[in-house]
Amino acid sequence: MVENANLRLEEYRRDAESCPGCRGCIWVDHIFCSGSKYSMRCPSLYHRKFDAYSCMGRNKIALGIMKGEVDFTPKAIEIIYQCNLCGACLAACKRNLDLDTDMTLETLRIRAVEKGAAPIPEHKAINDKIAQSGNRYGTDNSKRSEWLPEGAKVSDKPEMVYFAGCNSSFRNKEIATATTGILDALGASYALLDEEKCCGNPLYESGDADAALEQAQRNIAALKATGASVVVTSCAECYKVWKVDYPKLLDRSTEEMEYKVLHITQVANQGIQSGSLKLENPVSMRVAYHDSCKLTRCSDDWVPWHGERGKYGVTIPPKVWRRGIKGVIMEPREILASIPGIELKEMIRNGMSTLCCGAGAGVAEAYPEYTENVSNHRLDEAEDLGIEMLVSSCPYCKDAFTRAAEQGSRPIECVDITQVLHESIYGKGGL
Amino acid sequence: MIPQEIYGTLEAIVGPENISQDPEVRQAYRNKDRAFINPESETLGTTPDIVLLPATTEEVQKIVRVASRYKIGYTPSITFWTPQAGARFEKCLHIDFKRMDSLEIDAKNMNATVGAGVNFAQLQAEALKHGLYTVVPGGGSQVGVIPNHLLFGFSPLTYRAGLAPRRIMGVEWVLPDGELVRLGSFASGSDGFWGEGIGPDLRGLLRGHIGWLGSLGIVTRMCVRLLPFHTAKLKPMQMDRHTFFMLPTDRQKWYNFSCPNLDVMVEFMYEIAHAEIAAAMTRVPIAWRYIARSGSKEQFWKLWPEDPEAKRKEVAEFMINRVMLIGYASQKQLEYEEKVLMAIAEKLGCTLRRTRQMDGSWMQSGDAVTMWYLTGTFMSTTGQLDSLDASVQSGVEFAKMKKNYTPPLMEDHGDQGWFQINDFGHSGYLEFILHSDQDAGPEEGLKIAEFYHFASPKLVAAVGGLNFFNQIMSPLGHDSPLYGPNYGDFARKVKEGLDPDNVSNPPGVLDTLDKVIDMNPPLKAMKDW
Numbered sequence: 001m002v003e004n005a006n007l008r009l010e011e012y013r014r015d016a017e018s019c020p021g022c023r024g025c026i027w028v029d030h031i032f033c034s035g036s037k038y039s040m041r042c043p044s045l046y047h048r049k050f051d052a053y054s055c056m057g058r059n060k061i062a063l064g065i066m067k068g069e070v071d072f073t074p075k076a077i078e079i080i081y082q083c084n085l086c087g088a089c090l091a092a093c094k095r096n097l098d099l100d101t102d103m104t105l106e107t108l109r110i111r112a113v114e115k116g117a118a119p120i121p122e123h124k125a126i127n128d129k130i131a132q133s134g135n136r137y138g139t140d141n142s143k144r145s146e147w148l149p150e151g152a153k154v155s156d157k158p159e160m161v162y163f164a165g166c167n168s169s170f171r172n173k174e175i176a177t178a179t180t181g182i183l184d185a186l187g188a189s190y191a192l193l194d195e196e197k198c199c200g201n202p203l204y205e206s207g208d209a210d211a212a213l214e215q216a217q218r219n220i221a222a223l224k225a226t227g228a229s230v231v232v233t234s235c236a237e238c239y240k241v242w243k244v245d246y247p248k249l250l251d252r253s254t255e256e257m258e259y260k261v262l263h264i265t266q267v268a269n270q271g272i273q274s275g276s277l278k279l280e281n282p283v284s285m286r287v288a289y290h291d292s293c294k295l296t297r298c299s300d301d302w303v304p305w306h307g308e309r310g311k312y313g314v315t316i317p318p319k320v321w322r323r324g325i326k327g328v329i330m331e332p333r334e335i336l337a338s339i340p341g342i343e344l345k346e347m348i349r350n351g352m353s354t355l356c357c358g359a360g361a362g363v364a365e366a367y368p369e370y371t372e373n374v375s376n377h378r379l380d381e382a383e384d385l386g387i388e389m390l391v392s393s394c395p396y397c398k399d400a401f402t403r404a405a406e407q408g409s410r411p412i413e414c415v416d417i418t419q420v421l422h423e424s425i426y427g428k429g430g431l
Numbered sequence: 432m433i434p435q436e437i438y439g440t441l442e443a444i445v446g447p448e449n450i451s452q453d454p455e456v457r458q459a460y461r462n463k464d465r466a467f468i469n470p471e472s473e474t475l476g477t478t479p480d481i482v483l484l485p486a487t488t489e490e491v492q493k494i495v496r497v498a499s500r501y502k503i504g505y506t507p508s509i510t511f512w513t514p515q516a517g518a519r520f521e522k523c524l525h526i527d528f529k530r531m532d533s534l535e536i537d538a539k540n541m542n543a544t545v546g547a548g549v550n551f552a553q554l555q556a557e558a559l560k561h562g563l564y565t566v567v568p569g570g571g572s573q574v575g576v577i578p579n580h581l582l583f584g585f586s587p588l589t590y591r592a593g594l595a596p597r598r599i600m601g602v603e604w605v606l607p608d609g610e611l612v613r614l615g616s617f618a619s620g621s622d623g624f625w626g627e628g629i630g631p632d633l634r635g636l637l638r639g640h641i642g643w644l645g646s647l648g649i650v651t652r653m654c655v656r657l658l659p660f661h662t663a664k665l666k667p668m669q670m671d672r673h674t675f676f677m678l679p680t681d682r683q684k685w686y687n688f689s690c691p692n693l694d695v696m697v698e699f700m701y702e703i704a705h706a707e708i709a710a711a712m713t714r715v716p717i718a719w720r721y722i723a724r725s726g727s728k729e730q731f732w733k734l735w736p737e738d739p740e741a742k743r744k745e746v747a748e749f750m751i752n753r754v755m756l757i758g759y760a761s762q763k764q765l766e767y768e769e770k771v772l773m774a775i776a777e778k779l780g781c782t783l784r785r786t787r788q789m790d791g792s793w794m795q796s797g798d799a800v801t802m803w804y805l806t807g808t809f810m811s812t813t814g815q816l817d818s819l820d821a822s823v824q825s826g827v828e829f830a831k832m833k834k835n836y837t838p839p840l841m842e843d844h845g846d847q848g849w850f851q852i853n854d855f856g857h858s859g860y861l862e863f864i865l866h867s868d869q870d871a872g873p874e875e876g877l878k879i880a881e882f883y884h885f886a887s888p889k890l891v892a893a894v895g896g897l898n899f900f901n902q903i904m905s906p907l908g909h910d911s912p913l914y915g916p917n918y919g920d921f922a923r924k925v926k927e928g929l930d931p932d933n934v935s936n937p938p939g940v941l942d943t944l945d946k947v948i949d950m951n952p953p954l955k956a957m958k959d960w
Binding site: 022028050056060061075079097309315318323 | 449451453454455456458459460461462482484510511527529530532534549550552553554555556557560571572573667668669671672673674675676727728729730732791795796797798799800801803804805806807809841868869870
């Protein structure tokens with residue numbers, strides 16, 4: 001069992017007890033509310049409507065479990081896991097109260113695993129595949145880098161490692177290919193890990209902190225072997241895991257880690273702004289950008305806290321609060337705004353008020369009807385803007401939207417930002 | 432437990448997806464009254480037996496008929512963050528209106544018709560699109576539109592817009608036996624523009640400074656008046672965790688005036704009202720200023736001066752009248768009102784301070800819940816509606832009495848509370864705000880409980896106020912001689928006439944404090960009535 005006070009449910013008991021039940025956690029920040037139709041930002045509550053499926057309700061379940069009044073019944077497990085851990089409640093609650101809602105939800109899952117009530121079968125199947133094959137799909141991991149295009153300028157002594165992640169390595173290979181194309185255009189010194197393995201996101205978010213810790217140690221060692229000190233991801237979940245969850249599991253701060261994590265949008269935008277990355281080919285489309293929750297709200301730096309509460313609950317030493325507002329928000333917009341031909345529209349729920357695509361934290365695998373419902377709702381919002389293309393920065397968002405758009409025969413193309421960027425650099429058909 | 436056959440009947444009404452008796456789902460709807468002695472004090476809060484999510488008025492009627500037939504209590508809820516919004520007796524249904532979220536704006540006639548699940552954030556956002564506005568209450572933008580209009584609905588903007596119950600135009604009301612009644616202009620089958628209905632005006636049965644808190648049936652649809660606003664853009668912004676609107680200063684501005692003393696501040700408010708200018712006015716408690724400056728609770732307590740003498744001086748001198756002007760019709764309107772405002776300020780010796788032109792509290796209330804973050808608890812021991820003079824005086828008396836209970840109450844060095852003026856000077860409002868440590872021990876907890884449940888209502892009675900927070904849970908409330916000798920009797924007759932089996936949000940708004948006291952022996956020893 002991971003020995004880390006920050007991963008113990010009891011550490012967040014005061015947070016759960018302090019919830020006044022205002023329901024602020026479910027809504028778009030009131031100042032940014034734009035009307036009645038798209039005003040909810042908790043995907044779980046949008047799907048199920050009962051308060052139990054909100055952070056407020058899960059707080060009460062967490063308290064009940066800590067007090068021994070509630071067991072990990074099948075219904076409790078369903079409520080706990082019908083949640084994308086998308087940080088909507090984190091950003092909303094910390095507007096006013098500084099309750100660590102995200103950690104209550106995460107440690108509730110860790111406790112469920114410790115008690116043998118989880119991982120649920122759908123998540124266990126994925127976790128087993130990761131243990132056996134090194135990736136979430138159970139595919140032969142030696143074929144993981146087959147997407148790498150011939151002529152990619154991989155360095156022997158890289159400054160950075162491109163960590164493609166399971167999805168872009170085996171499913172949405174065009175994202176990985178586009179990313180290396182962008183890095184090549186930037187003249188970046190990069191390499192891949194020697195037989196990259198899953199980042200461990202499914203392990204951590206299913207509550208298996210022990211397995212996640214092992215995966216973290218394995219991947220960090222692999223990074224160290226390359227000599228690189230920067231990890232670049234194109235997947236929002238991999239980004240969050242490397243930046244937030246590895247330090248969390250190791251009880252260190254993000255700043256204390258030996259490496260730095262960047263999303264490809266940060267790297268590319270820096271190149272665009274400095275003039276080293278030229279976007280010469282127009283992409284003539286009406287486009288909206290979907291903020292991936294893991295990139296936007298869930299990726300504030302991790303800073304462990306070990307202390308005590310003084311009078312009025314004041315933290316001693318003062319805790320560094322993570323509020324879900326320091327993620328990657330502006331860079332993708334600046335990139336899209338720089339691409340000739342693109343007419344960029346803002347989703348109604350954007351930035352820290354974004355609505356998760358509905359796929360994250362194992363929901364797509366365990367509760368596909370939930371993901372379908374939420375991603376369709378998000379596509380309704382996109383359609384109301386009259387756009388032709390919905391751009392995201394996470395392969396799991398792309399999958400969820402593509403599936404929903406195809407099933408509903410919606411006239412919206414769902415793509416990753418790396419694909420759009422690649423097209424503007426190299427022209428259409430390069431992928 | 433409610434028998435399965437009744438569950439089956441209810442399930443047939445709303446569909447299997449919209450009903451639950453799972454303990455884990457019901458747990459989320461447990462809402463406790465506060466006894467304050469300690470977090471585990473016995474209160475009336477309990478877990479409902481069944482939770483329902485109706486989608487239409489017809490479904491609500493059917494649910495209520497079933498409840499009435501089998502004499503099962505039910506609790507309606509939207510925002511669900513006052514203790515009275517939760518089930519307080521065994522065998523209760525909890526009716527959650529999230530699915531009843533219809534919202535229609537009639538821009539020409541300046542009103543909105545909302546379903547029971549609509550909150551103020553949604554209504555205000557839609558209204559502003561049409562150059563109209565509503566008054567978001569102090570409880571925050573997440574508050575439900577219908578229940579708040581049936582209550583007092585306060586904000587500094589009620590200075591000009593008037594109190595919320597007076598903005599009700601039409602009501603669709605499911606009586607405790609399931610019968611549907613339409614009030615106001617809905618009574619004549621019309622849309623909501625008229626309000627008065629065909630008469631006698633039965634809206635008075637429902638609305639008031641407290642209203643019935645769901646204990647006289649359920650209002651499923653309401654038409655509320657909207658008011659004209661300027662059409663300039665309120666620009667949403669975020670700095671760190673703070674969110675706010677940047678005000679278009681050619682049409683809307685805040686002015687913070689430093690007044691020489693409390694008497695002058697009150698006079699200043701009256702004079703502004705008599706000049707018929709301004710959109711909002713309020714006195715700012717000093718703690719709010721520190722909240723606005725703080726990045727966290729830790730920072731608040733670092734900034735909040737520890738030296739009591741220095742603090743007392745600061746509080747005594749912190750007489751800030753915060754005034755908002757709006758050029759509803761034009762920039763010239765704002766310019767004219769500004770001239771009048773400055774002339775009054777000069778005459779009374781009030782000085783304009785530097786004022787940030789942003790708003791995160793009243794056009795939309797993004798920060799209402801920050802009241803909790805200082806200490807982990809928040810209580811309004813009184814919300815007093817009276818003349819402004821009387822309201823302010825009660826704040827002074829409360830501040831004096833509070834000294835005897837500090838600690839355990841948070842030391843605020845004599846602050847007289849939050850007050851404001853309403854209806855162009857026709858009334859004033861005072862809310863005396865308390866904070867205490869949520870980890871207070873039993874001895875401290877008992878002292879807090881004594882202040883809240885016993886000393887405060889008695890002081891309200893002594894200063895002649897109408898209290899609408901403690902009234903909910905106090906024998907000094909509806910039954911008080913302050914309401915007239917037979918007010919409580921008549922209210923009870925109305926309740927018994929329409930809800931003879933007391934199924935609508937039992938036990939109702941009356942006499943619940945006695946029940947809480949009986950559950951907690953330490954409180955029982957203090958009871959002297």
